[in-house]
Amino acid sequence: MTRRHRLSIATCVLALLGLAGPAQAEGYPDHPVTLVVPFSPGGGTDLLARLVSTKLEASLGAPVVVDNRPGASGAVAGAYVMTQPADGYTLFFGTSSTNAISPVLHEDKMGNMLKGFDPVSLVANSALILAVPTSSPIANLKGYIKASEDKPLTYGTFGVGSTPHLLGTLFASESGAKMIHVPYKGSAPAVADVTGGHIDSAFLTVTALTASLHDEAMRGLAVAASERLKGFPDIPTFEEEGYKGLEDAGWFGIFAPKGVPAEIRAQVSKAVRTVLETPEAQEEFAKLGVEAKGSTPEELAKKQENSVALVKHILATTDIDISK
Structure with a gap:
């Protein structure tokens, strides 16, 4: 066996094991990506979603279209996204409220918001x-x-x-x-x-x-x-x-329907981090009163987990009244 053949085989093995570098989803994206926003146009969440979608287009290489689906504290938009194909072309612009607080406070109505999504990337922190x-x-x-x-x-x-x-x-x-x-x-x-x-x-x-x-x-x-x-x-x-x-205090992040391939989520996550690390993005987000901050899917998962734990802690240790 020649040295060239040995190197070729080694490269194939590394690729199969996922050790040859970050995985890229072949051909993704080859048509527009929809970013579903759970609130009405013109609000703070919508403004952030439109800002990040505009910047993502160049980084992803495909149009990113914002689709507003308000109602039921985010449950309407969430239910819609969870029924879409797990192919990375429909994403959810979530918040600490829609993807951590409300699912705990209203588990009977929104508990699936914790189970029906996979994290993609943090977008911003809010104080x-x-x-x-x-x-x-x-x-x-x-x-x-x-x-x-x-x-x-x-x-x-x-x-x-x-x-x-x-x-x-x-x-x-x-x-x-x-x-x-x-x-x-x-x-x-x-x-x-x-x-x-x-x-x-x-x-x-x-x-x-x-x-x-x-x-x-x-x-x-x-x-x-x-x-x-x-x-x-x-x-x-x-x-x-x-x-x-x-x-x-609060955060905004991008989620995908459960089952979207990890390589697609990693690709979108990397694109988000790339655009948010620029001085221009940092300044534009600061004008809206938030800190631009991308993350890996794992880091967003941890952020969500911490928020859920905090809500449960508050419910268990204080006399908060959420009945009104």
Whole structure:
């Protein structure tokens, strides 16, 4: 046997064992890929999905079309995607709410959102900020806790069972702060009531609070994130203030129907990471109040697992009411 033949055989064996480098799905994609968004056009999730889809087209080499299918907190879109062929041409733009929180809170209606998808890539991390109106005498988180001892403080969020509702309940439980949850149908009315002096505080996304913080209509007390935000470096994290467990406030990610070949998921994951690592993407996502962050399928799976565990921990250790 010649040296050339031995090398040829060795190369074939390595390829069969998956050791000859990252696997590529032959011919994928050869027609448009659909990215299904579980919320209406124009919202924050939709804007992020359209931003990443535009950038993915060049990286994947095929059009990426956004398909909005709102309803039932993401269950409508999820049910649709799970019935599509497992070929990588229909993907789901999920969130920590649709793919971790709601499936735990409403297992009877959305439990399949944990079982019917395979992770592809993280897209962005989203932080929350606890803020008060600038007219408030409360200057920091310690002052917030202290003030609540005299009178329970109201905090507005964008809904019952939302990420800020869950983390607000966890913070109240761990700190001893007396807090009353005030749910709104969206962030805008909550911001309006805080700045108008109708409620004491808001616990909302950076996106929702950016304008009010820049205009100094509101004062940030603490941010639920792993580190301080570049846009608001003066606001400490909850962990800096002594309260852990609020770091993973929220995230956005791409999922595939169960059974999509691993090589296709790896290919899309690599494409997402490639486009999100550019300075341009980092800046564009930052303007929307989130951190552009791609990942491997395994890393997104771990992120989802941690979020599910956190929700279960909150349900088991606090008196949170999600019945309303």
